[in-house]
Amino acid sequence: MKFQFKRKEITNMNMIKIKVKKQKYFSTIASCFCVLASLSVVSWVSAAEIPAAVPEEVGMSSERLDRINTVMQRHIDAGDIQGAVTAVARRGKLVHFETHGLMDVDNNRPMESDAIHIMMSSTKPLLGVATMMMLEEGLIRPEDPVSKYLPEFADMQVAVLREPADENISPYRVDPRNIPPHRLVPADR
Numbered sequence: 001m002k003f004q005f006k007r008k009e010i011t012n013m014n015m016i017k018i019k020v021k022k023q024k025y026f027s028t029i030a031s032c033f034c035v036l037a038s039l040s041v042v043s044w045v046s047a048a049e050i051p052a053a054v055p056e057e058v059g060m061s062s063e064r065l066d067r068i069n070t071v072m073q074r075h076i077d078a079g080d081i082q083g084a085v086t087a088v089a090r091r092g093k094l095v096h097f098e099t100h101g102l103m104d105v106d107n108n109r110p111m112e113s114d115a116i117h118i119m120m121s122s123t124k125p126l127l128g129v130a131t132m133m134m135l136e137e138g139l140i141r142p143e144d145p146v147s148k149y150l151p152e153f154a155d156m157q158v159a160v161l162r163e164p165a166d167e168n169i170s171p172y173r174v175d176p177r178n179i180p181p182h183r184l185v186p187a188d189r
Contacts, residue, residue, distance in 0.1 A: 050089060050092070050093070050094040051092065051093055051094065052093065052094045052095070052097075053093035053094065053095055054095070055095040055096070057093065058090040058091045058093050058095060059090070059091075060088070060090055060095055065088060065095060065096045068086050068088070068096060068098070069086075069098060069100065072084055072086060072098075072100040072101070073100065073101075076100060076101040081101065082101055082102050082103075082105050083099070083100055083101030083102045083103055083110075083111035083115075084099075084100045084101060084111065084117075085097075085098070085099050085100070085111060085112075085113060085115055085117070086098050086100065097113070099111040099112065099113050099115075103115055
């Protein structure tokens with residue numbers, strides 16, 4: 001697959017020429033593809049439940065997958081992240097599963113393979129790209145329920161606020177880790 005973007009000249013109302021170059025980085029596309037491949041194979045299971053394979057058995061390169069460790073260490077050394085867990089699966093086989101850096105910097109606790117990470121808004125663009133790729137390939141349809149692909153969502157119950165919203169209360173940011181349990185109740189349906 002080859003991506004080519006050409007330079008374009010755009011002239012605005014003041015006749016000022018602006019040159020715009022669109023650049024797409026292969027690593028971003030490759031990352032999204034790896035996540036897409038992992039999501040298409042793995043629902044919500046641990047890496048221990050997925051059969052492992054040598055990368056070459058599923059058409060991947062061990063040498064290239066080792067670059068993930070180098071890149072992750074570079075980000076840790078630069079202070080961009082404190083740690084991470086990386087996994088790549090292809091054709092139902094786990095070919096890369098590594099921990100990097102620290103889980104708790106203050107206590108010098110190494111990253112654990114089953115650590116849970118808060119991604120918040122980072123999931124939207126990542127899963128958006130993966131979903132669009134799967135739609136284009138006909139692997140999923142927009143009208144399909146989520147539970148068809150993630151069975152854990154089959155009987156999902158939504159939490160609602162216990163008291164009605166008050167117009168006099170100023171809006172505030174809610175940290176998803178600190179929602180008080182007394183403000184939530186299970187939905188009736």
